[in-house]
Amino acid sequence: MRDTHSTGAGLRTLSLWFALVAIIALFFADIFLYQPDPWIELSRIGTGMVTPYWPDISELAISALHTISFALLGVAVSACLGVLLAMWFHWRAVRVFSAVIRSVHEIFWGLLFMQVFGLSALTGLLAIIIPFSGIFAKVFADIFHQQPATAVNTMGQADRLSRFIYGWIPQAWPALSSYVRYRFECALRSSAILGFIGLPTLGFHLETAFRQGDYSEAAAVFWVFLLIIGTVRFWLYKRFLPFYVLAAIFLLPEMPPVNASFIWQFFTQDLWPVPLQQGDLSGTLSWYGRVVSDEVIPALIQTIAITQAALVLSGVLALMWYPFASRWLVGRFSLIGRFKLLVLRSVPELMLAYLFMLLFGPSALPAIFALALHNGGLIAFLLANHSEDAADTQRIDSASGVVRYFYQDLPQRYPAFLALLFYRWEVIMRESAIMGVLGIATLGFFIDSAFEEIRFDKAFFLILVAAMLNVVVDSVSRRVRRAAGLTTPRM
Amino acid sequence: MKFRSVVAMVVALVASSMMSTAALAETFTFTAIPDADESRLNARFGKVADYLSEQLGVDVKYIPVKSYPAAITAFRNDQVQLAWFGGLSGVQARELVEGSEAIAQGYEDQFFKTYIIAHSSTGIEAADALQDSVKGKTFTFGSKGSTSGRLMPEFFIREHFEAAPDEIFSRVGFSGDHSRTIAQVQSGVFDLGAVNYSVWDTELKEGKIDTDKVKVIWTTPTYPDYQWTIRGDVDARYGEGFKQKVTDALLNMKDEDLLASFPRASFVPASNDDYAPIEATGKAIGLLD
Structure with missing residues (x-):
C-alpha cells in the first residue's frame, strides 16, 4: 500500500471516511428544523453583552478567585499524579484506570462527590483532579514515548524512578510544562463550569443570570471569565507558582462538615439498585435490562450520532478559521481572528447551544453546532499557534495569503490537525453527553433525570455506560492515529 | 516543591x-x-x-x-x-x-397553580379545559424536579388525555427554569409551556412579556x-x-x-x-x- 499511496493520499481517504460516517450519523440524530421567532430574546442577549453590569463587585471577585484556585490546585495535584501514572503506563491496568477516570465528565464527577462531600472545596477539587490525572497520564506517556532514548540508555541499571527523575522528565520538561500550561486553561473552564452545579465559581452566577434572562449580569460574569483566560500568560509566572498555590489553598471556600456514615451509605447502598442489594438475581437483571432497553440504547445512538457529526464539523470549522488567526497568513488581522477563537473556546457549550436553540429550535442541531463551534475554535487556536511557530520555514521567497495557505501551510498542518481532532474525539463524546439538558435524549439527559429523581443507582449505572463508551472511543482513536502514522501534536 | x-x-x-x-x-x-x-x-x-x-x-x-x-x-x-x-x-x-x-x-x-402558555402562531385560545389542538405541538416543562413546572402540569395533562406527554406532543423539553420557559415559548422555540403562575404574573407586571406573542391558554386546578x-x-x-x-x-x-x-x-x-x-x-x- 505504502508504495502506491503517499501519506497525503492516506490521510485524505481517512478524512473522507470520517465525513461519510458523519453524514450517515445525521440520519440517526434527532434533527428537526423549526422556525422560531427569536428576535426579542436575541436582541436582549445582544444588548446584555454590550451593557455588562454587576451590582456587587466583591462577590464577583471572590467567585473569580475561587475559579482560579480550583483550577490551579486541580492542575498542580493532577499533573503530579499524571506523571506517576505515566511512569507505569506500560502496565495495561494503569492505562485502563487512566482511561476510565478521564472518561467521566467533570460535571458528573462533581454531581457524584456532591452527594457525599456537599458543596465543598473537596467536591470541586476532586471533580477536576480525577479526570485531569487521567488526561495528564495519557499525554505525558505519549510525550515520554516520543523522546529519544539516547540519554536514558546511558543510565545503565538505574531503577525506573531514577530513570524518570534524572532522565525522561528533565529531557521532556519543555513539552511537559507547555502541556501543563495549556491544561491550566482547560482547568479554568472546568472550574467555571462546576459552578453550574452549585460550586461557588464564576459559573454559578453565569448560569443563574443566563437562565433567568439577566443578560447584562451574565455578560459581566462572562467578560470577567474571558479576561482571566485571555490574560493567563501575563500573570501565571513559574517562579511565583509556590506563592500562587499557597494563596489558592487559603482562598478555597470553607468545608461544610462531612458525615462519614453518609459516605458509607452512599457507596454501599445508594449506588446500587435495591434488587441487587437484596441478592435478587432475576430482579437485578430485569432492573438493568429495563434501563438498557428504555434509556441506554436510544441514548447511545443519539450520543454517537451527535458526536460524529460534531467531530467532522469541528474539523471543517478549524481548517476554515485557523488561517485567520495566524500572522503568517493574514498579517495583523490575526488579532481579530485570535479574539474570535478566544471567545469561541471560552463560552461554555451549553450557552452556545441555547443560542442555537433560539435560532433553530429544540433538536440535536443546536447541540452539534455548539460542540463544533467550541471544539473547532479550540483546534483552530492550536493550529494557528503551530502555523506561527513555523516561522523558520519563512523564507524571502515564501508565498503569502491564499497561496501559502493551500500549498504550504495546510499540507504541513494537516497531520497535526487530524491528530488534534482525534484527541478531541473523546472530549466531544464526553461533552455531547451533557447536551442532554436541551431535551435531546443523550446519555446526559437520562443521567441528569436520574439525579433529579434522586435515583443514584440509575445515575451511577448510566455514568458507567458513558465511561465505557469513552474508553472505546479513546482506544479506536488511538488505533486510527497509529495506523495513520500520526504523532502526538504539541498543545 | x-x-x-x-x-x-x-x-x-x-x-x-x-x-x-x-x-x-x-x-x-x-x-x-x-x-x-x-x-x-x-x-x-x-x-x-x-x-x-x-x-x-x-x-x-x-x-x-x-x-x-x-x-x-x-x-x-x-x-x-x-x-x-x-x-x-x-x-x-x-x-x-x-x-x-x-x-x-x-x-x-395553599392554592398554587400552573399556567399552560402558548405561542400566538399556534392559534390556540384560552379555554376552561385543555383543547385537542395542543396535540402534536412542541411542549416544554420547567425544571425536571419542579412541582409547578413539571409534576402537577404533567399530572393534569395525563389525566385529561390519558396519555404520557411524549405521546401527546411532538417534542417535550425541560427548560430548567420558569423564566426560561416563558422566554422559549415567547420566542417560538417551543409552541407550548407550563409555568408557575406567580412567576408569570410577576414578569407580566414587569413588562417582560409580549402578550401578542405568548398567552395563557389554561390554568390548572390548585395544589x-x-x-x-x-x-x-x-x-x-x-x-x-x-x-x-x-x-x-x-x-x-x-x-x-x-x-x-x-x-x-x-x-x-x-x-x-x-x-x-x-x-x-x-x-x-x-x-x-
Whole structure:
C-alpha cells in the first residue's frame, strides 16, 4: 500500500471516511428544523453583552478567585499524579484506570462527590483532579514515548524512578510544562463550569443570570471569565507558582462538615439498585435490562450520532478559521481572528447551544453546532499557534495569503490537525453527553433525570455506560492515529 | 516543591474541615431556592438568616444551592437543617430523612397553580379545559424536579388525555427554569409551556412579556406547593422546643423586605399531610417510588 499511496493520499481517504460516517450519523440524530421567532430574546442577549453590569463587585471577585484556585490546585495535584501514572503506563491496568477516570465528565464527577462531600472545596477539587490525572497520564506517556532514548540508555541499571527523575522528565520538561500550561486553561473552564452545579465559581452566577434572562449580569460574569483566560500568560509566572498555590489553598471556600456514615451509605447502598442489594438475581437483571432497553440504547445512538457529526464539523470549522488567526497568513488581522477563537473556546457549550436553540429550535442541531463551534475554535487556536511557530520555514521567497495557505501551510498542518481532532474525539463524546439538558435524549439527559429523581443507582449505572463508551472511543482513536502514522501534536 | 504543596494542601484541607465542623456544631443552617429571581441569594437570604438568628438565639447561616436535588442532598447529609422546598422536593426530602416535618408554607402555596402558555402562531385560545389542538405541538416543562413546572402540569395533562406527554406532543423539553420557559415559548422555540403562575404574573407586571406573542391558554386546578421543612433531630441538638421556636419565627415573619425574597405574602402553618396529594401524584407519574 505504502508504495502506491503517499501519506497525503492516506490521510485524505481517512478524512473522507470520517465525513461519510458523519453524514450517515445525521440520519440517526434527532434533527428537526423549526422556525422560531427569536428576535426579542436575541436582541436582549445582544444588548446584555454590550451593557455588562454587576451590582456587587466583591462577590464577583471572590467567585473569580475561587475559579482560579480550583483550577490551579486541580492542575498542580493532577499533573503530579499524571506523571506517576505515566511512569507505569506500560502496565495495561494503569492505562485502563487512566482511561476510565478521564472518561467521566467533570460535571458528573462533581454531581457524584456532591452527594457525599456537599458543596465543598473537596467536591470541586476532586471533580477536576480525577479526570485531569487521567488526561495528564495519557499525554505525558505519549510525550515520554516520543523522546529519544539516547540519554536514558546511558543510565545503565538505574531503577525506573531514577530513570524518570534524572532522565525522561528533565529531557521532556519543555513539552511537559507547555502541556501543563495549556491544561491550566482547560482547568479554568472546568472550574467555571462546576459552578453550574452549585460550586461557588464564576459559573454559578453565569448560569443563574443566563437562565433567568439577566443578560447584562451574565455578560459581566462572562467578560470577567474571558479576561482571566485571555490574560493567563501575563500573570501565571513559574517562579511565583509556590506563592500562587499557597494563596489558592487559603482562598478555597470553607468545608461544610462531612458525615462519614453518609459516605458509607452512599457507596454501599445508594449506588446500587435495591434488587441487587437484596441478592435478587432475576430482579437485578430485569432492573438493568429495563434501563438498557428504555434509556441506554436510544441514548447511545443519539450520543454517537451527535458526536460524529460534531467531530467532522469541528474539523471543517478549524481548517476554515485557523488561517485567520495566524500572522503568517493574514498579517495583523490575526488579532481579530485570535479574539474570535478566544471567545469561541471560552463560552461554555451549553450557552452556545441555547443560542442555537433560539435560532433553530429544540433538536440535536443546536447541540452539534455548539460542540463544533467550541471544539473547532479550540483546534483552530492550536493550529494557528503551530502555523506561527513555523516561522523558520519563512523564507524571502515564501508565498503569502491564499497561496501559502493551500500549498504550504495546510499540507504541513494537516497531520497535526487530524491528530488534534482525534484527541478531541473523546472530549466531544464526553461533552455531547451533557447536551442532554436541551431535551435531546443523550446519555446526559437520562443521567441528569436520574439525579433529579434522586435515583443514584440509575445515575451511577448510566455514568458507567458513558465511561465505557469513552474508553472505546479513546482506544479506536488511538488505533486510527497509529495506523495513520500520526504523532502526538504539541498543545 | 510540588510534593510539598500537595502536603500543604492536604493539611490545609483537613484543618479547615475540622475547624468548620467545630464552628458549625452550634450553627443552624438553612437553604432556600426562590421560584423566581435567584440573583444575589446570599445578600437576600443573609437578611433572613439575621432575622432567624435574632429570633432563635443561635447562629443562623444561609447556604445557596443551585437546584432541588442539591437542596435535598444538603438536607439529607445534615449540611442544612431547614430548607424552603418545592412541593415535590419536600416530599422527596422528608422520605429520605426520618422524622423531618413540614412546618410552614407560603400563604400562596395553599392554592398554587400552573399556567399552560402558548405561542400566538399556534392559534390556540384560552379555554376552561385543555383543547385537542395542543396535540402534536412542541411542549416544554420547567425544571425536571419542579412541582409547578413539571409534576402537577404533567399530572393534569395525563389525566385529561390519558396519555404520557411524549405521546401527546411532538417534542417535550425541560427548560430548567420558569423564566426560561416563558422566554422559549415567547420566542417560538417551543409552541407550548407550563409555568408557575406567580412567576408569570410577576414578569407580566414587569413588562417582560409580549402578550401578542405568548398567552395563557389554561390554568390548572390548585395544589399545595412550597414549604419549610425541618429535620426531626433539631430539638435534641438545639434545645427542647427549638422546632416550635423556628415555626413561630417563620409564621411571625412580617417584614415585607424579607418575605419578598421568597416571594410570599406571609407564612402559614403546614403539616406533612398537606402534601399527601403531591406524593400521590409523584407516584402516579413515576417520579417517586
